[in-house]
Amino acid sequence: xxxxxVYSYYDIQSYGKPLKVQSQAQLxxxxxxxxxxxxxxxxxxxxxxxxxxRDNKRLISxxxxxxxxxxxxxxxxxxxYSFIAGNxxxxxxxxxxxxxxxxxxxxxxxxx
Numbered sequence: 001x002x003x004x005x006v007y008s009y010y011d012i013q014s015y016g017k018p019l020k021v022q023s024q025a026q027l028x029x030x031x032x033x034x035x036x037x038x039x040x041x042x043x044x045x046x047x048x049x050x051x052x053x054r055d056n057k058r059l060i061s062x063x064x065x066x067x068x069x070x071x072x073x074x075x076x077x078x079x080x081y082s083f084i085a086g087n088x089x090x091x092x093x094x095x096x097x098x099x100x101x102x103x104x105x106x107x108x109x110x111x112x
Protein backbone atom coordinates (compact mmCIF):
# COMPACT_ATOMS: atom_id res chain seq x y z
CA UNK A 1 0.00 0.00 0.00
CA UNK A 2 1.21 3.53 -0.78
CA UNK A 3 0.82 5.99 2.08
CA UNK A 4 1.46 9.71 1.68
CA UNK A 5 2.19 11.98 4.65
CA VAL A 6 1.55 15.73 4.41
CA TYR A 7 3.23 18.09 6.84
CA SER A 8 3.70 21.86 6.86
CA TYR A 9 6.68 23.88 7.93
CA TYR A 10 6.95 27.66 7.93
CA ASP A 11 10.71 27.94 7.25
CA ILE A 12 10.93 25.66 4.21
CA GLN A 13 14.10 25.74 2.15
CA SER A 14 12.95 24.47 -1.29
CA TYR A 15 10.72 21.83 -2.89
CA GLY A 16 13.61 19.42 -3.43
CA LYS A 17 15.05 19.81 0.07
CA PRO A 18 12.36 21.35 2.26
CA LEU A 19 14.09 20.87 5.61
CA LYS A 20 17.48 22.41 6.36
CA VAL A 21 18.49 19.82 8.96
CA GLN A 22 17.12 16.45 9.98
CA SER A 23 16.10 17.76 13.40
CA GLN A 24 13.29 19.70 11.65
CA ALA A 25 11.62 16.42 10.66
CA GLN A 26 8.44 15.53 12.52
CA LEU A 27 9.34 12.52 14.69
CA UNK A 28 5.82 11.08 14.83
CA UNK A 29 5.66 10.83 11.04
CA UNK A 30 9.16 9.33 10.96
CA UNK A 31 8.23 6.62 13.47
CA UNK A 32 4.97 5.73 11.72
CA UNK A 33 6.66 5.71 8.31
CA UNK A 34 9.44 3.46 9.58
CA UNK A 35 6.95 0.96 11.00
CA UNK A 36 4.92 0.95 7.79
CA UNK A 37 8.04 0.38 5.67
CA UNK A 38 9.11 -2.52 7.90
CA UNK A 39 5.72 -4.07 7.17
CA UNK A 40 6.06 -3.80 3.39
CA UNK A 41 4.30 -0.50 2.69
CA UNK A 42 5.64 2.42 0.65
CA UNK A 43 5.62 5.89 2.18
CA UNK A 44 6.40 9.39 0.99
CA UNK A 45 6.36 12.79 2.66
CA UNK A 46 5.31 16.16 1.26
CA UNK A 47 6.40 19.23 3.21
CA UNK A 48 4.21 22.23 2.36
CA UNK A 49 4.71 25.89 3.21
CA UNK A 50 2.44 28.92 3.14
CA UNK A 51 5.17 30.87 1.39
CA UNK A 52 4.81 28.70 -1.75
CA UNK A 53 1.16 29.69 -2.26
CA ARG A 54 -0.55 27.87 -5.15
CA ASP A 55 2.58 25.82 -5.82
CA ASN A 56 1.51 23.65 -2.86
CA LYS A 57 -1.44 22.39 -4.92
CA ARG A 58 0.88 21.52 -7.83
CA LEU A 59 3.15 19.68 -5.40
CA ILE A 60 0.21 17.69 -4.00
CA SER A 61 -1.17 16.92 -7.46
CA UNK A 62 2.21 15.77 -8.73
CA UNK A 63 2.77 13.43 -5.79
CA UNK A 64 -0.73 11.95 -6.04
CA UNK A 65 -0.43 11.34 -9.78
CA UNK A 66 3.06 9.81 -9.52
CA UNK A 67 2.84 7.93 -6.19
CA UNK A 68 -0.87 6.97 -6.32
CA UNK A 69 -1.42 6.78 -2.55
CA UNK A 70 -4.24 4.72 -1.10
CA UNK A 71 -4.07 6.65 2.18
CA UNK A 72 -3.08 10.27 2.79
CA UNK A 73 -2.25 11.39 6.33
CA UNK A 74 -2.17 15.05 7.34
CA UNK A 75 -0.64 16.47 10.49
CA UNK A 76 -0.46 20.05 11.72
CA UNK A 77 0.20 22.12 14.77
CA UNK A 78 -2.57 24.51 15.76
CA UNK A 79 -1.15 27.51 13.90
CA UNK A 80 -0.99 25.51 10.64
CA TYR A 81 -4.36 23.77 11.00
CA SER A 82 -6.37 25.94 8.58
CA PHE A 83 -3.57 25.81 5.99
CA ILE A 84 -3.37 22.00 6.13
CA ALA A 85 -7.18 21.66 6.22
CA GLY A 86 -7.42 23.75 3.04
CA ASN A 87 -4.90 21.49 1.29
CA UNK A 88 -6.74 18.40 2.54
CA UNK A 89 -9.94 19.81 1.06
CA UNK A 90 -8.15 20.39 -2.27
CA UNK A 91 -6.85 16.82 -2.22
CA UNK A 92 -10.29 15.37 -1.48
CA UNK A 93 -11.57 17.25 -4.54
CA UNK A 94 -8.57 16.40 -6.75
CA UNK A 95 -8.30 12.72 -5.81
CA UNK A 96 -11.80 11.86 -4.71
CA UNK A 97 -11.22 8.12 -5.18
CA UNK A 98 -8.51 7.86 -2.49
CA UNK A 99 -9.13 7.60 1.24
CA UNK A 100 -8.01 10.64 3.17
CA UNK A 101 -7.05 10.50 6.82
CA UNK A 102 -6.72 13.77 8.68
CA UNK A 103 -4.68 13.42 11.82
CA UNK A 104 -4.57 16.91 13.22
CA UNK A 105 -2.46 17.63 16.26
CA UNK A 106 -3.22 20.83 18.17
CA UNK A 107 -0.16 22.20 19.89
CA UNK A 108 -1.32 24.64 22.56
CA UNK A 109 2.18 26.10 22.86
CA UNK A 110 2.06 27.37 19.25
CA UNK A 111 -1.45 28.80 19.46
CA UNK A 112 -1.75 32.33 18.16
